[in-house]
Amino acid sequence: MRPEAMARHQGGMWPWLMQRVTAVLVFVTMAIHLTATHLLNIGDLSYDNIAGRLAHSGMALVDFTLLAAVVFHALNGVRMVWLDYSLAGSGRRVVDVAFWIIGVGVFFYGAWALWPWITG
Amino acid sequence: MIYHQLIVVGGGLAGLRAAVEAKQEGIDVAVLSQVHPGRSHSGAAQGGINAALANNPDGADDTPAKHAFDTVKGSDYLADQDAAIEMTRDAPDVIYEMEHWGCPFSRYDDGRIAQRPFGGAGFPRTCYGADKTGHYLLHTLVERAYERGIKMYIEVFATQLIVEDGACKGVVAYDMINGGFLEFRADAVVMATGGAGRTYINTTNAIISTGGGMALAYRAGVPLKDMEFIQFHPTGLFTTNILMTEGCRGEGGYLINDQGERFMSKYAPTVMELAPRDITARAIQTEINEGRGIGGKQFVYLDLRHLGEQKIAERLPGIRDLAIHFEGVDPVTEPVPIVPSQHYTMGGIDTDMQGATPLPGFYAAGECACVSVHGANRLGGNSLLETIVFGRRAGAAASAYVKGKEGGGAPAAAGADPAAARMAASVEELAGRGTGEDAYAIRAEMTVTMKEHFGIFREQASMQAGLDKMLALKERVARVGLRHSGGVFNLDMMRTVELAGMIDVALATAAGALARTESRGSHARTDFPTRDDKDWLKHTLAYAGDAGPRLEYRPVTLGTFEPQERKY
């Protein structure tokens, strides 16, 4: 095998493993999230209703975990797909960095958006 | 032109073991093979490989000396006894070496290599990996070759030896993937191209076992030794001749005729189904000839049903798959129709115990060589052993020879590749003839002739007729025209070149058989039914001559075991 091909693809356990870890987190928290929004509090999706739910600190924790995990999972997932279609060399490093910036940005933006509901 | 100090032609067990040895000696060695080495015919071997490890509880008293005795007795005393002794002495060593290299042998509970009984052996001494021993051994050696970084030219088909100044200087070969002929130059060549089973129509051998290396050597003036001794395996599948390993009987399988009797009781009352192959094959053929084949037909049954599904799944899984896929019979529930089938070429390129041939710089090992350790009849499990033991020795001897020629180096006259150019020109000439004789018709006639006239039972008049047919075929093959020239992967060309070689090799078998007026081992003559030690305790050497092979003889090396009648 060409040595440069080998060098090009070093590492990979952490993205792979974190995709599984976040998958489990998303699975659990999203189940709660969906049950709460679509099955239990049906019919009256509104600003106040959300506020009511998020006032429980447990629900707030769930939604924050979900936010963090799902953003990672989604971006890492997109990166994984992209990787299969020849994302290599410097282009790949750019994507890695960009995705981290986007991910952290989106997380804080989401947290910022949720904050007033939680603090009431 | 491509130069290496040593070139090994053939990537089976013998060739790879030679190459590994040479690499270890620091030689620049390259392997040339018609197929990827991992696809070599050695991988088809099933039953096992012999060595007196004394691991089996029933074989605790086994020793290499007893192994040597069984080998010599099995050979009907035609084996060179010093060679048999050395091979059996090296045996445990090479088994342990293969094991240390990763070969996945089957095991006993205490972790030692398992051993099963095999025909003609006084003790259970056949080491095995289920019924895929050859596959496991071959892949182990392929892996070692990769580890050692041995250069391999894969899908390169050798067509001619280069002999200059009375010594072997390389080979010419067809590059199947890129097309065209290449000139490989070397200080020495090891030939390890396997057997010539395909000269018979009913063979267990791979389609590429055509005796190519033997033919190359023969034409370069090297004699072929003991070619009349052709082993027929008792149990090939009825329709395809695919092998059902001797391990089937080793594990307790029965041979059954039309009357439902275990007929081996008539032929070898004490060891029954575990008699040596020549005796068992003749017994089956006799049953068939005398009308006791199943339903009066051309086969008998190999019955494994009483072994039970679990034992079959554990010890003979590959056999079960083969029987189901190729014969449509599941051995767990039905008996398997079998016929004796051509299986092994005891003879081959004349070599000494170090793999050296009479031609300086030219070595041979494995089934294409004849040392001789198998004499007139090879014991099951001894030929895998032979490939590794003598592959190693040939590698070492060739390395020593190459080192002695230090300063030899690549020949200065690079550029023109005269030998390759001549080869290419001769193929062009064949193609230029347009439609001459049909090579495939000739091939079909040859394989049938060999089966019918030089089969299990032989007789003067029939053999003479067969020899005449073969000589006529040799003339016809000279008039063959190629339908398709040039290009890559040109099977038409390869199979035509191959055919010419097969006929030469088959002729050596035919001439040797006709001349030998006795019965010994696999060579069973109805007109001379007994062994004649006074006149025939000697090796046949066939040299290429204008009107067919010229025969010479050489005495057998005796000294340890006194020839006696073979009884089982």
Add this chain to the structure above:
Amino acid sequence: MSLQDRETANVGAGLWKGTGMWAWILFRISGLVLAFYLFVHIGVISQGRASGAHTLNRIFTTFDKPLFVFLDLMLVAAVLYHALNGVRILLMDLGVGIRSHKTVFWVLMTIAAVLLGVFVTVAFPYIF
């Protein structure tokens, strides 16, 4: 002849009929759809703070239209498919059910269908 000069054999053949193959293709597509939706979702919910409660409520009313309800349904289907097939992958990563992965797949898909049914019957009548 170098490798590049050689044409590739038989592209387009291959195991396009394998269960594992289609499970994976759909998994991929559903993952990408969900990733896209995730950002839309965060954008929408954040309007609560960015543009105020009134705007958010107005957006929610828009979502009650049949088209959006249908899209929402598709989304739930995608989530269920991705989540349950994801479970199959996670199990296989743990070494569970590798040889019986097709059976596991269909069992999980049955569960997904049942859950989808629950969503449809319980949740959606309220929205209409």
Add this chain to the structure above:
Amino acid sequence: MPEARFHIKRFDPKSGVGAHYDEFTVPYEGSLTVLEGLFYVQEHFDGSLCFRYCCRAAVCGSCAMYIDGRYRLACQSNVNHLKGDVIVVEPLPHMPLVKDLVCDMSEFFAKYETIKPWLIRTSQNPEKELPQTPKERLKLDMPVDCILCGACYSSCPSVWTEGDYLGPAALLKAYRFEVDSRDEARRERLPYFDNERGVYRCHTIANCSEACPKELNPTEGIQWLKRAAVRRRLFGRLK
């Protein structure tokens, strides 16, 4: 006498002519394998047809092809068992082609070579065999049967999209040695499969296991390697 009709995909990249199918009708008695059919065609109709062969007993891995829309060994495929009245014979899909049914296996073997497919020992070998219990040996049963035919490799979508991906056969080989109780590679082989052109490129699609004509399960081996890699990196556990 029954006859078998073969549709054989022909292509010679050097000829400048595009790929096409040729039809041949082969008479036979009793049974006929696809490989025998190909020989009949090569001998009687078209000497230029080419294909790989060796053992004709399903043990050497030469003759893997795409026959009637499935990965099969030509020598193991009996025409009596194939459905339909024409038998479509094509080379292994998605592989570089040499000619007709012969594809270029050099990348396949190059990848096999990179994962160090040999038993690695660091300690002194005993005089006799290295002991291995039947239970330890049982773990090797599946992976050691691989005949390197390339069917799995040709069937894997991850190979199609990423030319550097090692593919199922090479990884199965890595597994074969990693589970061997005698192997002492510890971390030596790890970097060669624990990366994104190794195990992490496998999306558990399992086409490979579906394709394998020897009914092996590369997926199982690859999944084991993934877990072994995590175990080793995170917990330092070597076996």
